[in-house]
Amino acid sequence: MKVLVPVKRVVDYNVKVRVKADQSDVDLANVKMSMNPFCEIAVEEAVRLKEKGVASEIVAVTIGPKTAQEQLRTAMALGADRSILIETDEKVDSLTAAKLLAKVVEEEEPQVVMMGKQSIDTDNNQTPQMLAALAGFAQATFASEVTIDGDKAQVKREIDGGLQTIEVKLPAVISADLRLNEPRYAKLPNIMKAKKKPLDSKTPADYGVEVASKLKTLKVEPPAERSAGIKVGSVDELVDKLKNEAKVV
Amino acid sequence: MSILVVADHHNSELTPVTANVVAAAKEIGGDIHLLVAGENCQAAAEAAAKLEGVSKVLVADNAAYGHQLAENVAALLAEIGKDYSHLLTGATAVGKNVFPRAAALLDVDQISEIISVESADTFQRPIYAGNAIATVQSEDAVKVITVRGTSFDPVAETGSAEIEALDKATDAGLSSHVSEELAASDRPELTAAGVVVSGGRGVGSEEGFDIIYKLADKLGGAVGASRAAVDAGYVPNDLQVGQTGKIVAPQLYIAAGISGAIQHLAGMKDSKVIVAINKDEEAPIFQVADYGLVADLFEAVPELEGKL
Ligand SMILES: Cc1cc2nc3c(=O)[nH]c(=O)nc-3n(C[C@H](O)[C@H](O)[C@H](O)COP(=O)(O)OP(=O)(O)OC[C@H]3O[C@@H](n4cnc5c(N)ncnc54)[C@H](O)[C@@H]3O)c2cc1C
Ligand SMILES: Cc1cc2nc3c(=O)[nH]c(=O)nc-3n(C[C@H](O)[C@H](O)[C@H](O)COP(=O)(O)OP(=O)(O)OC[C@H]3O[C@@H](n4cnc5c(N)ncnc54)[C@H](O)[C@@H]3O)c2cc1C
Numbered sequence: 001m002k003v004l005v006p007v008k009r010v011v012d013y014n015v016k017v018r019v020k021a022d023q024s025d026v027d028l029a030n031v032k033m034s035m036n037p038f039c040e041i042a043v044e045e046a047v048r049l050k051e052k053g054v055a056s057e058i059v060a061v062t063i064g065p066k067t068a069q070e071q072l073r074t075a076m077a078l079g080a081d082r083s084i085l086i087e088t089d090e091k092v093d094s095l096t097a098a099k100l101l102a103k104v105v106e107e108e109e110p111q112v113v114m115m116g117k118q119s120i121d122t123d124n125n126q127t128p129q130m131l132a133a134l135a136g137f138a139q140a141t142f143a144s145e146v147t148i149d150g151d152k153a154q155v156k157r158e159i160d161g162g163l164q165t166i167e168v169k170l171p172a173v174i175s176a177d178l179r180l181n182e183p184r185y186a187k188l189p190n191i192m193k194a195k196k197k198p199l200d201s202k203t204p205a206d207y208g209v210e211v212a213s214k215l216k217t218l219k220v221e222p223p224a225e226r227s228a229g230i231k232v233g234s235v236d237e238l239v240d241k242l243k244n245e246a247k248v249v
Numbered sequence: 250m251s252i253l254v255v256a257d258h259h260n261s262e263l264t265p266v267t268a269n270v271v272a273a274a275k276e277i278g279g280d281i282h283l284l285v286a287g288e289n290c291q292a293a294a295e296a297a298a299k300l301e302g303v304s305k306v307l308v309a310d311n312a313a314y315g316h317q318l319a320e321n322v323a324a325l326l327a328e329i330g331k332d333y334s335h336l337l338t339g340a341t342a343v344g345k346n347v348f349p350r351a352a353a354l355l356d357v358d359q360i361s362e363i364i365s366v367e368s369a370d371t372f373q374r375p376i377y378a379g380n381a382i383a384t385v386q387s388e389d390a391v392k393v394i395t396v397r398g399t400s401f402d403p404v405a406e407t408g409s410a411e412i413e414a415l416d417k418a419t420d421a422g423l424s425s426h427v428s429e430e431l432a433a434s435d436r437p438e439l440t441a442a443g444v445v446v447s448g449g450r451g452v453g454s455e456e457g458f459d460i461i462y463k464l465a466d467k468l469g470g471a472v473g474a475s476r477a478a479v480d481a482g483y484v485p486n487d488l489q490v491g492q493t494g495k496i497v498a499p500q501l502y503i504a505a506g507i508s509g510a511i512q513h514l515a516g517m518k519d520s521k522v523i524v525a526i527n528k529d530e531e532a533p534i535f536q537v538a539d540y541g542l543v544a545d546l547f548e549a550v551p552e553l554e555g556k557l
Contacts, residue, residue: 016511017377026381038493094349095358118493122376124361126349129319133353138423139319141346144486154427158486159342160264160495165427166318172423178476178493179486214388215358218371221382226518229539231530235552238524241540242557246522248444248501249468249557 001148003046003055004110006101006131007039007075009068010121023219035071038116040078041176044183045146046114047079054148055112057081061104063097065089069199076194077186084200086207093213094122096204098130103207105135110171112153117142117175128175138168142177250279250369253330254303255338255347258285258293260315265441266339266396268300268403273396274337275302275404276366282307283410284329286322288315299406309415316426322347324419327354330391334369340395340496348395357389362496364400378492378515398440399498399519432485437471439488444470445499447490447517450477451506451527451546458483460547461505464554473497473517475507491516505546509534526550 011017012032020027035043049055060075060083062068072083086100105113113135118125132139140146140155144163147154148170157164158177168174186194204211232238242249252274257264267283274281281302285294286309294308307329313321330336330351338344340362352359363372364382371386372394439445446465448458458472465472473490474483490497492515502520507513509525509532517523518537525538526549535541542549 011377013512017380019381026377093358095353095356098353120378120492122361123378123492124359125345126352126359126361129323129346129349130353130359132319133323133350138421139346139350140424141319142342157342159429160487161429161431162485162487163430164316165429166316166424167427168424169422179480213358215360216386216388218384218386220376221384223375223379223382223518226523226537226539228536229523229541231535231541231543235542235544235549235556238540238542238553239556242501242522242524246501246539248522 001055001112002057002059002108002110003049004105004108004113005042005046005058005060005075005080006113006115007043007060007062007071008036008119009033009062009064009071010036010119013037013120019220019222023221025220035074036116036119038118038176040183041178041180042114042116043075043078043080044181045176048181049148050079059083059108059110061086061101063088063092063100072199073194074186076197077191078184082198084202086202086204088204088211090211092211093215094124094126094130096209096211096213097127098134099209100204100207101131102134103209105131112170113173115173115175117177128173132173138172140166140168140172141175143174144177144179146174146180250334252277252279252281252335252337253333254281254283255326255336256283256285256293256297257339257341257343258287258290260287260290261292263293263296264341265403265438266341266398267297269398269401270337270339270396271300271302271404272401273363273366277335277369279334280304284309286314286325288312294412298410298412299408301404301406301408303408303410306410306412307415308412309417311418313418313420317343317347318424318426319347319350320421320423321419323350323354324421325417326351328419330355333391335392335394337394337396339398344395348393352393355391355393357391357393358387359393359395360385360387361395362397363394364397378511379518380511397496399496432487436465439471439473439495440497442471443499444468444501445473445497446470446503446505447473447475447507448478448483448505449475449507450481452478452483455483460550460554464503464550467554467557475513504534505550507534508532509537
């Protein structure tokens with residue numbers, strides 16, 4: 001069984017981003033970039049499926065600039081067998097990303113597409129669902145436990161009131177929630193080995209997909225700042241403030 | 250222009266966020282229809298008909314929609330949605346699962362988790378864990394939008410819309426429901442509560458959360474948690490507040506034993522009043538707290554509960 005893992009290059013989750021003075025975007029010059037944490041979880045899950053003998057091959061794919069190769073190398077150091085870079089310097093919206101990934105799915109014919117539930121930059125949480133729609137696949141989003149059983153998968157999902165278990169037919173798109181697993185760190189020998197694994201470079205044009213968006217970002221602003229509060233010295237003072245100043249109790 | 254609001258519900262009841270979504274629809278302006286897709290969902294439909302501003306409630310009552318499976322509900326939305334200018338729903342677990350699939354079937358982008366309506370085609374949404382607010386404009390024929398409920402005041406329940414049955418059944422046959430483990434609770438729903446008391450890693454254990462629950466009950470509030478507390482198994486996953494959990498904006502948010510990571514702040518910093526109880530006076534949570542108390546939570550929380 002082949003598993004396809006789309007991974008995304010995003011600003012590292014420890015970075016507190018700032019908005020550019022001209023409000024055109026956030027300032028990503030010289031900030032640390034990493035693999036989206038949810039994509040790391042997806043890669044880990046794919047690798048575990050391979051270790052269990054369920055998956056036979058793992059293919060990582062990313063859409064992004066040339067530098068996104070770094071994230072593909074990371075995926076391969078963690079256990080992906082080969083990878084595909086769909087290179088573009090344009091901003092790719094979710095629908096376009098899903099259209100490109102649908103073409104890769106057509107070509108690679110994976111049984112499972114393992115993805116992150118959301119990327120921590122745009123916080124969209126939509127590419128997996130869109131890909132599932134375009135590929136005509138079942139979807140199991142926000143997964144916290146995945147069991148593959150023949151041509152089906154049982155997936156435990158994090159929902160508003162707790163957990164839900166569904167069964168989906170394969171091929172399917174599965175999107176990883178935080179508690180699906182704890183990703184491993186890449187070991188040095190594996191990082192070295194990953195440098196020799198195959199990495200295919202493509203462009204959106206190779207797939208006949210035009211990178212265009214009907215969604216325009218007009219401006220990007222910093223959020224309203226909270227004005228700094230005070231420290232209270234005791235519980236009594238806190239109760240007094242809540243009752244008489246904030247009037248919330 | 251006509252807008253289709255898709256209800257978030259549990260068949261027998263409507264979840265409160267639907268009233269907030271209708272408020273967002275009213276800001277866009279136009280005729281508002283509301284879809285309830287479910288199974289034996291007449292009660293939810295009747296509640297929906299009372300939401301002020303809704304002119305018609307469409308009910309698709311069929312076993313295919315009983316568990317809100319994305320493949321089935323999205324197919325229904327793609328079929329009836331193309332006649333509307335906007336499709337709106339809450340950014341809930343169901344909305345986030347179903348709406349992007351429907352958007353792709355309609356060949357349009359989705360605008361995720363809007364926090365304000367600037368005009369019929371322009372909206373604001375937080376990005377980068379709320380560290381930036383983007384104003385986005387959509388040229389798509391149908392605008393598919395999820396709404397952050399806490400950013401819109403709910404409409405009143407004074408309406409009386411007509412209810413119309415939709416004779417539709419789209420079962421894609423790709424997925425099925427197996428089981429559900431729902432946390433039973435008499436406390437208010439986290440995202441709609443007026444008071445939220447949250448505990449973090451500092452609470453230390455499942456038993457430690459007893460004092461958090463007691464304080465919440467005293468205030469008639471809901472209980473929340475940081476990711477660290479959920480990961481450690483102190484509380485169930487659905488209590489997680491933050492970038493990748495629930496977004497809350499209560500009148501009063503009390504954070505005990507939570508350091509204040511940006512991912513946590515993303516879920517609660519729009520609260521009206523924030524109280525932080527932490528034994529580390531350098532904890533970043535104090536930078537957003539209106540009232541900070543440097544103290545051991547195991548002493549301060551019970552004392553606070555006793556004195557309120
Ligand atoms: C500086 C910058 C600014 C941008 N500005 C905008 C903007 O204003 N408007 C806009 O619509 N988009 C913008 N984008 C593009 C945007 O970041 C995303 O690439 C796009 O919206 C799709 O990802 P998502 O956030 O919807 O992914 P989500 O749906 O949140 O991601 C879920 C999963 O989808 C997969 N995935 C998503 N993107 C990719 C990818 N590129 N390659 C491989 N797998 C992927 C991953 O598995 C990921 O975990 C910008 C990108 C950059 C770098
Ligand atoms: C992709 C991603 C998504 C994430 N999403 C979320 C999210 O949605 N929500 C979220 O919360 N986090 C999220 N996180 C995790 C986040 O980065 C932090 O790790 C987490 O919020 C820390 O939880 P905490 O504050 O409880 O724990 P810690 O940071 O360990 O803080 C514990 C605090 O308790 C205090 N304390 C200890 N004992 C006591 C005592 N007896 N009395 C008083 N104070 C005490 C300590 O001083 C400390 O400040 C995410 C991380 C990633 C990478």
